[in-house]
Amino acid sequence: MQITARRLENITIFDVTGDIDLANSPAVRKALLTELREKKIPRVIMNLQGVKYIDSSGIASLVEGLKASRDLQARFILFGLSKSAREVLQLSRLLKLFEIYENEEQALAGESA
Amino acid sequence: MARRQLLLRLQLHSNPEVLCGVRGAVAPIAGAIGFGEEDCRAITLALDEAITNVIRHAYGGKVGREIEIRFSKVNGVNADKPGLEILLTDRGAEPKPGALKGLPPGELRSGGLGLHFMRQSMDTVVHKRVGSTNRLRMVKFIR
Numbered sequence: 001m002q003i004t005a006r007r008l009e010n011i012t013i014f015d016v017t018g019d020i021d022l023a024n025s026p027a028v029r030k031a032l033l034t035e036l037r038e039k040k041i042p043r044v045i046m047n048l049q050g051v052k053y054i055d056s057s058g059i060a061s062l063v064e065g066l067k068a069s070r071d072l073q074a075r076f077i078l079f080g081l082s083k084s085a086r087e088v089l090q091l092s093r094l095l096k097l098f099e100i101y102e103n104e105e106q107a108l109a110g111e112s113a
Numbered sequence: 114m115a116r117r118q119l120l121l122r123l124q125l126h127s128n129p130e131v132l133c134g135v136r137g138a139v140a141p142i143a144g145a146i147g148f149g150e151e152d153c154r155a156i157t158l159a160l161d162e163a164i165t166n167v168i169r170h171a172y173g174g175k176v177g178r179e180i181e182i183r184f185s186k187v188n189g190v191n192a193d194k195p196g197l198e199i200l201l202t203d204r205g206a207e208p209k210p211g212a213l214k215g216l217p218p219g220e221l222r223s224g225g226l227g228l229h230f231m232r233q234s235m236d237t238v239v240h241k242r243v244g245s246t247n248r249l250r251m252v253k254f255i256r
Contacts, residue, residue, distance in 0.1 A: 019136075022165045023129035053136065055161050056226035084154055091233055092226050 003031055011043045013104070017050030020058030028058065032065035032076075042074045045107050049080030059092050066098060075099065079107040117198065118186045127168045127178040127203075132161055135182070139199075142184050146197050147255050155234035156197060156253055162227035163201050163249055170212070171205025171247055179204060189254045196236070196254035203247050213240055 001018030035041045069076035079101040089095040101107040143153040172178040183200040237252040
């Protein structure tokens with residue numbers, strides 16, 4: 001798995017490629033929490049177009065990001081969910097708790113909650 | 114009684130880096146039995162979660178401990194609807210009482226989903242402690 005960051009003004013976009021499982025979900029968690037809690041970035045977006053597989057440990061990392069964003073009144077956004085990722089989020093009954101868009105343009109333009 | 118045909122036996126170590134390899138093995142096997150894409154994804158998820166649980170809980174995160182997985186084609190009640198049986202064996206710690214109940218999904222917590230995913234994905238998920246080994250049996254039949 002690879003995770004790279006792009007920074008635009010007060011927004012960080014993480015581009016993630018590969019599978020998110022027990023082997024690398026800690027790296028996703030660390031990246032998200034660093035950006036939210038330490039750098040206090042007000043809007044963090046995760047590009048998941050390159051993620052074909054995510055398991056419960058990956059979901060847990062996203063949940064940690066979501067919880068941190070809520071604590072800090074920041075926004076945490078996902079876009080580009082694969083069928084598999086959407087199914088797993090649906091199975092966890094957490095799909096509706098996340099702010100999700102189809103593509104980057106929509107994620108950047110998404111209205112504030 | 115279901116007839117069992119062993120298709121593949123894997124012996125691996127409790128290292129998270131093996132998960133992608135095992136995922137790559139199970140999906141084609143499930144497809145060859147006749148499962149559709151969605152069910153292949155479900156089976157892959159269940160197996161991944163089961164191995165993750167062994168690594169994290171049975172072996173406490175320790176790397177290098179043995180895990181055996183057997184994949185068998187089984188005939189169900191209807192001979193036209195075969196199934197895939199997965200037997201996962203480890204020599205780790207016995208699950209704590211209540212650990213196998215799982216937690217209800219939908220709440221914003223960062224744990225407890227693995228068992229839920231396994232039970233939602235497979236028709237049968239049964240754990241047994243036999244001597245010093247854990248044996249997890251998961252079965253899914255073609256609908």
